[in-house]
Amino acid sequence: MGERGAGDGRAAGPGGAALSTTGVPAFAPEWLALREGADARARAARPPALLYGHGRVVADLGCGTGSLGRWLAPRLPRPQRWVLLDRDPALLALAREGVPAAEVVTRRVDLGALRAADLDGATLVAASALLDLCTRAEVETLAGAVVARGCPALLTLSVAGRVEFLPADPLDAAFTLAFNAHQRREGRLGPDAAGAAAAAFADLGYEVRTYPSPWLLGPEDAELARTWLRGWVGAAVEQEPSLPGADYLERRLRACAREGARITVHHTDLLALPRTVPDHAHGRPAEEGTGPPPPERTGTRGPAGTAAAGARPRAASRPGTEHDPRDGGSRR
Numbered sequence: 646m647g648e649r650g651a652g653d654g655r656a657a658g659p660g661g662a663a664l665s666t667t668g669v670p671a672f673a674p675e676w677l678a679l680r681e682g683a684d685a686r687a688r689a690a691r692p693p694a695l696l697y698g699h700g701r702v703v704a705d706l707g708c709g710t711g712s713l714g715r716w717l718a719p720r721l722p723r724p725q726r727w728v729l730l731d732r733d734p735a736l737l738a739l740a741r742e743g744v745p746a747a748e749v750v751t752r753r754v755d756l757g758a759l760r761a762a763d764l765d766g767a768t769l770v771a772a773s774a775l776l777d778l779c780t781r782a783e784v785e786t787l788a789g790a791v792v793a794r795g796c797p798a799l800l801t802l803s804v805a806g807r808v809e810f811l812p813a814d815p816l817d818a819a820f821t822l823a824f825n826a827h828q829r830r831e832g833r834l835g836p837d838a839a840g841a842a843a844a845a846f847a848d849l850g851y852e853v854r855t856y857p858s859p860w861l862l863g864p865e866d867a868e869l870a871r872t873w874l875r876g877w878v879g880a881a882v883e884q885e886p887s888l889p890g891a892d893y894l895e896r897r898l899r900a901c902a903r904e905g906a907r908i909t910v911h912h913t914d915l916l917a918l919p920r921t922v923p924d925h926a927h928g929r930p931a932e933e934g935t936g937p938p939p940p941e942r943t944g945t946r947g948p949a950g951t952a953a954a955g956a957r958p959r960a961a962s963r964p965g966t967e968h969d970p971r972d973g974g975s976r977r
């Protein structure tokens with residue numbers, strides 16, 4: 646996966662950029678907690694209903710502290726097993742205790758080298774605020790692993806590269822441009838992530854649907870808005886040092902304090918569905934499922950003939966037991 650250096654308000658913790666000494670960005674739990682409510686309100690409501698009973702075994706890629714699980718688990722059939730994957734052991738430890746499922750296991754994995762085997766019996770692969778950190782090659786690897794597993798994928802909250810402020814400022818567009826360029830550094834997809842993922846899944850024969858999932862920040866989100874603004878402006882200035890970051894930030898923060906924040910940060914949720922779902926991907930007998938949804942498609946390129954080949958059945962893993970040496974633990 647791509648690594649964020651500074652200030653997108655996502656890689657950075659509250660207060661701005663946060664690089665560890667190894668150069669790996671810190672995804673501070675405080676920051677993830679601060680944004681969790683806005684994330685939950687932003688998420689598209691429709692996709693869980695389109696999973697038609699899939700999702701008894703969920704692999705959450707880049708799980709952080711488990712925010713997606715807290716939102717999604719109550720919307721899926723129970724009982725569930727969640728397999729949480731992240732490279733940060735501290736976040737995995739928090740997530741293990743924080744996802745409301747019958748069984749939760751954690752795995753320390755670098756998603757840049759994701760293999761179908763890492764998905765460990767998943768009947769649904771999910772991720773939140775992850776895709777835009779990836780390079781195109783990483784998204785293609787991810788899509789290939791999901792398609793080899795043969796299950797649906799719900800990949801949420803990818804930044805879309807558009808922000809709206811009320812009141813508007815003449816420099817909004819310049820800062821947005823610089824921020825988006827910052828996101829694309831070192832080959833990361835940034836605002837191109839949802840499009841790249843849609844193309845990758847469609848090329849592998851999946852049906853792809855996308856949904857807007859904007860953060861709608863109002864006066865009650867003042868702390869989140871301030872923290873996000875500092876990171877967003879910081880990244881833009883790092884990318885384009887000639888921008889008057891301090892003045893602009895002060896104007897924006899003053900506007901928040903005076904009138905309450907009115908900021909829309911656009912994101913995209915993406916649902917990728919196999920055209921034929923193998924029995925194992927239901928996580929229950931095939932006759933109980935209603936199969937994939939009818940073809941009300943967006944972003945479909947048409948089958949490329951590879952999905953069926955990749956959708957091989959596999960045995961379910963034993964509940965509650967993890968033998969992978971990278972396993973960070975499990976909770977039942």
Ligand SMILES: C[S@@+](CC[C@H](N)C(=O)[O-])C[C@H]1O[C@@H](n2cnc3c(N)ncnc32)[C@H](O)[C@@H]1O
Pocket residue numbers: 646647655656672677684706707708709710711712713730731732733736754755756757772773774775778
């Ligand atoms: C922006 S946070 C999102 C966390 C969580 N999904 C949420 O929505 O709150 C991105 C997460 O992806 C993880 N991550 C980023 N790159 C990774 C990689 N290459 N391998 C494993 N985890 C990665 C980070 O550790 C972090 O937990």
